[in-house]
Amino acid sequence: MFWEYRLVLLRGLAFNAYxxxxxxxxxxxxxxxxxxxxxxxxxxFRWIGTLHVxxxxxxxxxxMVVWVHFVLPLLLGAAIGRRIEFHPFVSAVIALGFVYSGYFAETFRAGIQSIPLGHIEAGRSCGMSEFLILRRVVLPQVVRRMLPEAINQFVSLFKATTIVSLIAVPDLMYQVSMVIQQEMxxxxxxxxxxLTYFAVIYVVAGLVRLLSERWRNRIYA
Amino acid sequence: MGNWERLVWNQRGVLLQGLMVTVEVCLIAFVLAVLGGLALCLVRMYMRPLKPLAVLLTEFFRATPIFVQLMWVTYVWPEIFGWPNSFFTAGWVALGLQSSGYLAETFRAGIEAVPRGHREAGYSVGMSPVLVFGRIVLPQSLLTVAPSIVNQFTVIVKSSTLVSVITVQDLMFQALKLVNVWYEPIEILTATAGIYIGFIFLVSTAGKMLADMLRQRYGLAAA
Structure with a gap:
């Protein structure tokens, strides 16, 4: 049964990935x-950031997915005086992107605050600009420190992509329910x-964790 | 503000009723998650022959999306087990199972964090293994993982929005129904999002305060 529809379902899984x-x-x-x-x-600025998180x-x-899909176009449309509508894919990306930006902001913050102040002062004393310090000194270290935590959040984000089927993005879950309506x-x-989701998430997450550990050990030890 | 009054304030009875159902589903799911998580973790750590099964279940619950699990429990379980027989039951079973996988790992970390010497001290004064676990290991590990347990409860509340898909009449379901009656989503959906955000914020703040209080009282303030 599952095998019969493999092409449709694979296309759905690709949509999850997009x-x-x-x-x-x-x-x-x-x-x-x-x-x-x-x-x-x-x-x-601090208040805006805290409110966002x-x-x-x-x-x-x-x-949030439903809100972005049904309310945001109306509000934006009223603001620019024209009727607009979001493609379900766009709504899904905006909503999930913003929800998970809250989690990532905390991960980034913890990473940035764990960098010793001396590194930043060293950069300043060499005459680097604030942006250059962020790019060359802080972020490379932050990325390595936050990777294990970030991978967990990527996994949650991937799992959350299954709910976009509810606003008719044709992902795997959507295709499955369509086929079920036909075949009962x-x-x-x-x-x-x-089982497909389990295999994909378990294998890919395990592989990524392994690679990231190797990479961290090589550069960061 | 007329719209807000007509669409949100005048519908407060229905919305509150929905919120009550949300709370109910979440609480039952939470109890199931704690008990299930504890069982999975104990089987994994202390019952050698059943360990692979517990590991498989834990990993399966953790690595499948909640929406998929919800559909699976709702539409497949009745065919295999003849249960759950209502959508409400299916909702809390799915939410509880997913979280029990996460909590199993949390409990394991907490139990492993209890120093070996504490256990040995218990044995050396003649306590039975069950007594050592119940009096020494479990209380300490529960205190260690209290913040994670609170966090898991907020995850359950967030996922509980999905039970509206299987027609459990929670807050999300009532909100979407109102939208379909009035065709005016702005106020209703914004208010619903606000209620959820406020509710989860309150729960997590109160939970953190409670966890900190317990930890301070029983001497884990440094953790």
């Missing part, structure tokens, strides 16, 4: 900005869907 990659890019960049705001010396870390993924056989299909 949503994941796009949302991960959004989450990483927004998360870094939020983390930098949060440790800024000026309090208005608290809102998105406490928001359920599903309500939930047992083999849902079971194999669960």
């Amino acid at each position: 949503v994941f990659l796009a949302a991960a890019a959004v989450a990483l960049s927004v998360g870094l900005i939020a983390a930098l705001l949060r440790i800024n010396r000026a309090w208005p 608290e809102v998105f870390r406490n928001a359920p993924d599903y309500i 056989k939930p047992l083999p299909l849902y079971t194999s869907a669960a």
Whole structure:
């Protein structure tokens, strides 16, 4: 049964991967900005960063996906005076990207604050600009320190991509429910869907963890 | 503000009813998760022959998305086991199973963090293994992992939004139903998101305070 529909289902799994990659890019960049705001010396920036983190870390993924898909276009449309609509894929990426940016912001912040102040002062005393210090001194160390934690969050993000089927992004779960509506056989299909996700997540996450440990040990020990 | 009053304030009864169902599902799922997690962890650590089974279950619960598990429990389990027989039951079973996988690993870390000497001290005064576990190991490890347990509860609340998909009438379900009646999503969905964010924020803050208080009272302040 599962084998019969393998092409459709594989295409669905590819969609999971697209949503994941796009949302991960959004989450990483927004998360870094939020983390930098949060440790800024000026309090208005710090408050914005903290608000961002608290809102998105406490928001359920599903309500955010639905909110971005149904409410945000109306608000933006009212602002620019034109009717707009988001493609489900765009809504999914925005919503998941922003929700996970809250988690990534905390990971980045913990990483940045664990860098000894002396490294930053050393950079300053050599006459490096703040941006250059961030890029050359702080971030390379932060990335290595936060990798294990970040991988866990990437795994959660990938798992969260299954709910985009609810706003009709044609991912694996969506295709599976479509096939079930035709065939009326939930047992083999849902079971194999669960096993597929399990295999993909378990194997890929394990592999990535192994590689990242090797890389960390080589450069960072 | 007229819209807010009409769409949110006047519907507060329905929304509150939904929130109650959310709380109910989450609490039952949480109890199942703690008991299941403890069982998985104990089997894994102390029952050699069953260890592979416990490891497999833990990893399966941890590595499959909650939405997939929810669908699987709801539509496949009745065919295999003839149970769960209602959507509400399926909802808390799925939420509880997923979290029990995470909590099993958390408990294991907590138990392994208890120094060996504490256990040996218990044996040397003649306590039985069960007594040592119940009086010495478990209380200490629960204190160590208390913040993670609180965190896991907020994860359950977040995932519980998905039980609306299988028509459990939680807050999310009521909100989406109101949207389908009025066709005015802005106020309803914004308010619902606000309720969820506020609720989870409150739960996690209160939980952290409780965990800190317990740890301070029983002498784990440094951890």
